Amino acid sequence: MGITERKEREKAEMRDLILQAASDLFVERGYEQTSIRTIADKIEYSPATIYLYFKDKQELFHAIMDKAFEVLLHNFKSVEKIAEPISRMRALSEVYMKFAYAHPALYDLMFIMTKPMDHVEHAEDWDCGFQAFNFLLEIVEESIEAKLVNFKNAHLGALTVWSHLHGLIALHIRGRLLMIPEEMHEVLISESVDSMIELIQIKK
Amino acid sequence: MGITERKEREKAEMRDLILQAASDLFVERGYEQTSIRTIADKIEYSPATIYLYFKDKQELFHAIMDKAFEVLLHNFKSVEKIAEPISRMRALSEVYMKFAYAHPALYDLMFIMTKPMDHVEHAEDWDCGFQAFNFLLEIVEESIEAKLVNFKNAHLGALTVWSHLHGLIALHIRGRLLMIPEEMHEVLISESVDSMIELIQIKK
Amino acid sequence: MGITERKEREKAEMRDLILQAASDLFVERGYEQTSIRTIADKIEYSPATIYLYFKDKQELFHAIMDKAFEVLLHNFKSVEKIAEPISRMRALSEVYMKFAYAHPALYDLMFIMTKPMDHVEHAEDWDCGFQAFNFLLEIVEESIEAKLVNFKNAHLGALTVWSHLHGLIALHIRGRLLMIPEEMHEVLISESVDSMIELIQIKK
């Protein structure tokens, strides 16, 4: 250990520095407005330097997405210990929504933007997406088995829950909730999530 | 009437010509690939001419959005005659989904893209969105009154239903359903819509 | 006539202006060192302007080549009136060599450089080359018929004469005659041309 290790750490730090700067800028101004030059300026390095750490702009933004997924997945883990499936689903939804509220630009990148996905030609390149989806899928499976919800199959259930959550966030982030007074947004969204959890349960 | 009127009519026709060309190109090739130049070429006018009818690219695309909303609203009208609210909601959902499948690029522009909305500073600039939302809102109101669904209030119900539909489409259009085998998408989405209509109803 | 005509003339003049500037720069510094920006600077227009007249850098340089061929062919014409084939060939050679000496950079572009020919995928795109070659070909044909030279066929004769002339110029232009004292170059080259004309003739 020693030199090699330090070098590697430094390299990783530099990657992170770029990633962070790119992330910030991109959160501030969006993908299109975030040029390699802007990023370079922000970290006070030359544009060429960025190409030492990332093949091109897409790879850079794909990396931001990956990091974001890591955070999301990490947050998801906190929910694993909840045994009861419906409670787990409620908790998962909350974690998901919190993440979206806390990092709207990242959410945008992960689930809305076109660009970083152009890179993902084969489904395998998006296994972070898979992992995240599996969290939900398993909960639905368990819930079906325990006869707590009545979806025809787990995929249908997971898709229904997810698309609802995504729809709420996506409409919010992309400014399509103008027909609802802004001060109601947060409450309404939160209530909608709760609603959904109630609705899917089998009434006894 | 006379000269002034004719001039205005001609002006409107020209606007429409540009709009149609822009719309076609945009639907064919996407926003990025639709430059002012391409549009001008298509209608065989000069790029400068376009600026006589639209302030800038954003306004132009906002106008395309408006036209698309007109179509959507027109489609919505076919549903008005259905008296029973739940059936009407089911029909409305179908119309909405069909529109999205038929014109994904337009749907994208209306409900996902950032660009055309940057233009909408005051809520009033988006009254087409309001109108569309009202269709749903009224249905939910009626359904609540008739005790067919049990949402706390109409806005909550409408938001819940809409965000679910939007979520399905948005995930689909922007390629985020990789974790589900592609051949299942259509069926699953359709089933999810049906599911939702069932779930929200008060079980007797 | 009038406006349209004037506009066209102005357009042609602008094209020529660019062509001339590009030509000059390229003569001074070579193809690689002649960037679109340098050309733009020289004529005090913006780089983008150049793209209004030429699709890309290659087309621009192809156009320079075309113009150069026009000059060469025009010079060739002065020789047509000479009836006797051998004299005509001698005159043609002289014209060719003079052109090469007068415009070495253009000669380079026409007959040595790689870049402008990448553009010429189909033989038809280089019909100026064909025309020039035909001048020589016809002379050789006549000479063979008149039993003044004894080449097996006209193509062989034309190729032999041309490649010799080209070889002289090419070695000279690209600085490969270092093994011969520089002050001898001109005389030697000129004598070599004369030599050739003598050598190919059938001795009586």
Add this chain to the structure above:
Amino acid sequence: MGITERKEREKAEMRDLILQAASDLFVERGYEQTSIRTIADKIEYSPATIYLYFKDKQELFHAIMDKAFEVLLHNFKSVEKIAEPISRMRALSEVYMKFAYAHPALYDLMFIMTKPMDHVEHAEDWDCGFQAFNFLLEIVEESIEAKLVNFKNAHLGALTVWSHLHGLIALHIRGRLLMIPEEMHEVLISESVDSMIELIQIKK
């Protein structure tokens, strides 16, 4: 001998390693596509290392040229034993043409490209060129003395023969023989070489 010697040997070996890699790449992909980085990658050293052995890219390519000349000169040697000058000249021409056909990229570097010669400021820097030329020069001298050819002087004869051979190859390599059907190229070029040898001889 000892340490110093070993060091020198190692240094020379490293130079050769770089040279070989550069040469291979250059032959495969051309000058433009052969960057310092590519070469470094190929030998699995860092780009900076190359600068320890060569001042800059030009010097490196000059060195490749030198090595190529060594091969050409070596091939030339096989001809030395032929006593009769005309036969020797014919053999030399063949060797020259064969080399050009076998290593067009190297031929290009040696006799056409501009880059490596920018480096040659003083004639002495190109003594490989001199040596090669001398082979031909001597043959012509002998031929003149033996009254087999009638050039005014040896330089004129050598230049005439060489420029013809070079012209053939140069036009071929740089794609300027479009006016002759491609399938005729090889035969015609070969016949042109034969022709020349015949033409220069004094008819008895």
Add this chain to the structure above:
DNA sequence: CATGAATGAGAGTTCATTCAT
């Protein structure tokens, strides 16, 4: 001796937009 890291300089190209005519 070797190199990892960094960069300055520059390449070609595109596009929304303006304005004199």
Add this chain to the structure above:
DNA sequence: GATGAATGAACTCTCATTCAT
């Protein structure tokens, strides 16, 4: 009303080269 001509401001990316370590 329409436009031809022009442009400023970007853009991504590449490469030979340097230098502290």
